[in-house]
Each structure stands twice: as structure tokens, then as C-alpha cells.
Amino acid sequence: MFVSERRSSATILHADLDSFYASVEQRDDPALRGRPIVVGGGVVLAASYEAKAFGVRTAMSGGAARRLCPNLIEVAPRFEAYTQASRHVFDIFRDTSPIVEPMSIDEAFIDVAGLWRIAGTPAVIAAGLRARVADEVGLAITVGVARTKFLAKVASGVAKPDGLLVVDPDEELAFLHPLPVQRLWGVGQVTAAKLNERGIHTVADVASMDPGALTAIVGGAMGHQLHALAHNRDARRVTTGKRRGSIGSQQALGRRRRSRDEIDVVLWRLVDRITERMRRAGRVGRTVTLRFRFDDFTRATRSHSLADPTAGTSTIHSTAVAVLDTAWPLVEAKGISLLGVSIGNLSDLDAVQLVLPFERKDAEQLDTVMDAVRDRFGRGALQRATTMRGDPGIQLPMLPD
């Protein structure tokens, strides 16, 4: 065990919420539980397991889904609720281990190596994680545990729904080889069909092939990847480091002529939203960029860099206002149909040595208080008076920054 715990034991968790949007709807409305439901009208964004049993799948048209399942219940999406639920689940992930790699709003890799003494074996940690998500968020989550990211993801796929599967290091190939080729990372319908045509159906079939022959069928990069995965070679680590280079938000303004007052309200709202996200993500930025789309669909950007990185709402807002001031003649001349703000030159605030509050700034305290209130009561609970006017715009659920 002194050689390398990472290599010799299964410490990577792949946690995946089951039918995420649909499960949130069933959680919040008891009348939907046990019934086939889909989220979304025109296109199916998510289907409950009851609907999946009828063959309903994500990205299917609403009409096709109804034909498969006449009793289907369609629910309008509530992105705010999904974002909220995702945030809670990710809080539990990060409470479980500091090494969390988000893959999407409902899925993440979690490395629990080294937590054995504190929290128990990976299987115990995974069971605890599932129990906490069920208790605290009210959702079912499936967890795969293995030595590599690839196997952990395969395991969670096999264990769905509401399951836990640990792939013991001694039994990896026995687990992997009987599986259909579709389980290999990167194999979609097209690649699967190509392989099936040549009599290659299982992962064992792929593993037994010469890499050259495999490459001839599916191409160079894919061939190498499949060969490695089928032989259970996956050295990728769970990294929290895949991070965005900038954080931004934008709002379409329609064709109507907007006054500077109205634009100021939009700017406040954008900055408020972005800086809150930055603080939540523990990131600070130095460059404030405004993006404009004009009535004739031409675009322009203007930016300004600060001396020190910050996530402070008022500092970034005043910089953004200064940038808008310089661009205003252009905006007035051409008419604006979209305003975007992004903060670049981001750096991590991962571990920030806090400073003794000899002279704590009021603005900083205001940010902290607003974040805390919104954490507890939701984003709409506390607004700046300036932003109360006008249309608040839609906020789509996002990966944690």
C-alpha cells in the first residue's frame, strides 16, 4: 500500500443524478411521483424512469414521446429549481472530498483517496453520499466506484437507477469485458454500428483486436482511445482545475430604443449576477469586458483591466460603468440590441488568506450579506433597488463555475 494508493485501490467516484430534471419535478409535486413524465414541451429535456420504460428518451420530440406513452405528463421546466438542487448536491460533493470535477449540472467525479482514515472506505463514503443526497436534497443519485474515471463512469451507468456499484481492482476486466461496446467512452450510435457490422459487440471483442485493425475501422484517435479503454488503461486524474477563463452573462434587449437609465439597470443586474457567481466559485478577475450587439447586428467589445483581481460587485460595477461611458456615443449612434458583461483574467481564490478586519470595507460586507441571504432564501429574495425595474430576463442552469 505504500507504492501508490491511487493506483492500487478504487477511490474514484462517479456520481450521477438519475433523470435529474424529471426527478426534481417528481420531488416537488407528489402527484407526479410514480407517473411517466417529461420535462419540456416541444422537445423532451428529461424523462422520468416511468417514461423511459415506454421508450421515451431525451431530445425526442414531444409528439413522438406522446405516441410512445399516451399517458405522458408534460411539465414546463423550472431551471431555477434545477440550479438550486444542483448547487445543493455539489455542496455535498465538496463536503465529501475537496477533489471534485464537475462534468455537468448533474454529474461529477470525486476522488476520495486519502480520506480513508477520516471518512472510511470509498464504498462507505459513496453510500454516505447517496444517503445524504437522498436525505438533504430528496433526489436519487447513482454512484460508481472504481480505480479509474472511465470504470467509475461505466459502473454508475450499469448501476442506474438509484444504485451503487464498486468495481474491485481484481475484477475490473471481468466486469468490463462482457459489456457492450456502447459502454466505452466516446462510442455513440455511429461508432457502435460500424463495430457491430464487423462482428464486434462487446468490450472483450475490442480488447482482442489489433490496434491497427481498430484504427482502420474507427479512425486514429478514436482507435487508440478505445484500445486503451478496452484494456482498462485510463490514467486521467480527477482534477478540479478545468476552469473557465472568464465568467459572463448577457441580456438581449429587443429592438426598442433604450435609454441610458434602462441600460444602467441591465448593467447592474448583469454585474450583480456575475460577481455573485464569481464569489460562489471562489474566483476573482481583473478584466471587465462589455459586449455590444447593435441594431444592425454588428458587434463591438470594450474592456478595462483593474490593478488587482476582485469579485467585489461595486468595484466591478463602477469599472463597467466607466467602460459603458466611453462606449456610449457609439451605442447611441447605432442602437443596442444586446449587452453582455464578462470578467476575464480570472484567478483562483481557492485558498485565500483572510485579512484581519482593521478597516473592513462596507461594500465587501454588503456582498457577503447579499450572498448569504440569497443562499438561504433564493436569488429573488434580495435585489438592489436599481434592478427592480424592467424585465429580469431568464437564467439558464449552469455548471458550477
Next chain:
Amino acid sequence: MQVEGDRLTVTGTDLELTIRLTVDVGGERDGAAVVPARLVGDIVKALPAGAVSVELHDDEMSISAGRSQFSVRPLSLDDYPAQSEPAADAVTLPAAMVADALRQVVRAASTDDARAVLTGVLLAADDDGLRMVATDSYRLAVRDLPGTSVMASGQSVLIPGRALNELQRVMGDVEELSVRLGDREATFEAGGTRLSTRLIEGEFPNYRNLLPSSYPNLLTVGKAAMLEAIRRVKILAQDSTPVRLTLGGDTVQLTAITQDVGNAAEEIDASYDGVEMTVAFNPDYLAAGIDAIDSDDVTLATMDPMKPAVLRGVGRDDYLYLLMPVRVP
């Protein structure tokens, strides 16, 4: 270097800090010379054990011992800064007490010259005695010396931490330390050594309202066990990674995780009264605070993971070390 009778006085200065040392020598003729300090120091240190003879001629100083022979060109005596005698009255203090207090406080002073005020140690007198305070804005050390008086109640001076570090080194094991606090200069004398330093001008931050009257969460641990644990866990706290303390129950867990390098974890026995929480600190700052405490057991009092924590020794209320946590995601 100045010889008068059988006494040699060596003075070194960088204009802010001046140290003067007097030793007994076998003097043959009185005289004075200014010589490059590091060069002459290196020579004398390198010489074999035994007597060293130093002779000054017109434009060279010869240094010899046994069969070794050096000669060094002296600098201009006239250009050397004039040394003034301290004007203020001397107060005598027990040297061990001052050394102890300096050891506890000076470590919290800043070494960043851009923040001159924070490079100083505040000496403030009130009716109860003397208080020493230092902070680098991340931690703050406060030591009270009740019944000690070096200036009038209500007065304070700000002495460079660098000078006080030197003072700790040159004090040796003398019994008494004499202190003179002037308007612009402080002078300390211990045995044959005198150290003078200019004072720092400026206003020390108002630290008093940072000192909490009560704390909801109190951890008590053995000093030695905690220091050992930090020392080990710190190995994996690279690149300014903090050490996390998980509080709750009758142990405290220390963890350090450096991305792509590895993890360290250790658990030690403790008693804890408060809510479960994880709070992270810079391991060097934390260890420095614990090390400064003169008790077998130390307490760590916290409000929450974002507020300053206070370290104290069990049974000692004359010292506290306030430490800001590291915010972790």
C-alpha cells in the same frame, strides 16, 4: 572599532539600527578605525583559535593570528555617522521577561517594508502595565506585562520588529535589560551591548475591537501533539495550501491536500465544546502561534471559519494570538 585602554568598542549601523558592543582586550595604544564589517568579521571567524592581534597603520589594518596574516584597507573615519548618546532616562527590566515577551510577539510583525507601520511592535503603557502588540494583518500577537512600566500611562511607541529580533539575539543571558525610550529613538542595553533603533512613525491599527470578549467554540489540545501534527501534515501543504482543522467530538483532524501532489491527514486527541466545523489556516502561522504559547495545553477559540480565531495557553491570560483563517472552497 575603537580602543581605549583595555576596552574595544565595536559599533555597526545602517542608520536605522545601531549595535554597539564593548569587550575587554589587551590594548597597547588607543585609536579608532572604520573597516568593512563583513570582510573583517569573516577573517576573524576563519582564524585559528587563540589570540588575534590587530594593528592600525596609516592606510591599512593588519589582522594576524598564528601564522595567518591579513591586511585590510580601512574606510574614512570622518565619514562614519556621528553616534549620539541616548537622552532619555533608563528603566531597568528583568531581561528574561522581556526576552520571553519578544519571542511571543515579534513573530507576528510584518516583514513587508511597504507597510512600515506593521513592521513595528507596539509598546503601549496603561495603568496596569505594559502591553506589546504586533500584527502583519493576518495574525496579531498581544502580550501583557502587568506591573511593568517603561513610560507614562497612555503613551506608546512603535519599535521596528527587525531591531527587536536583533535584540533577542544580542541579549544573551544577561539578567537585566535597560530601556530608554526617546522621542525618535529607543535604546536597549544588555551587559556590554547597546542597541539603538529609530522609532516608526505612524498610527498602529486599532486592534482593540478585534479582541473578542467571548467565543462560542473552544478547542483544547496538547501543545506538543498539535505542533507535531502540523509539522507532519504541513509536508503536503504546498504552494500556500492551508491545513484544515475539522472540529467536533473528542479529536481534531488535520488535513492538507495539494492538487496533483497528495494528501496528508492526522488525528489528535482534543476536547471540544462547540458546533462541528472545518476551519483552515496557513500552517506556518498556526504553528507559530502555538509555538509562542507557554503552556502544555493550548486553546483555539473560533466563531466561524471566516472569523479570526484566538489561541491562548491554558491558565495563561497574559498572551493571545489572533489568527485569520484561510478561506477554502
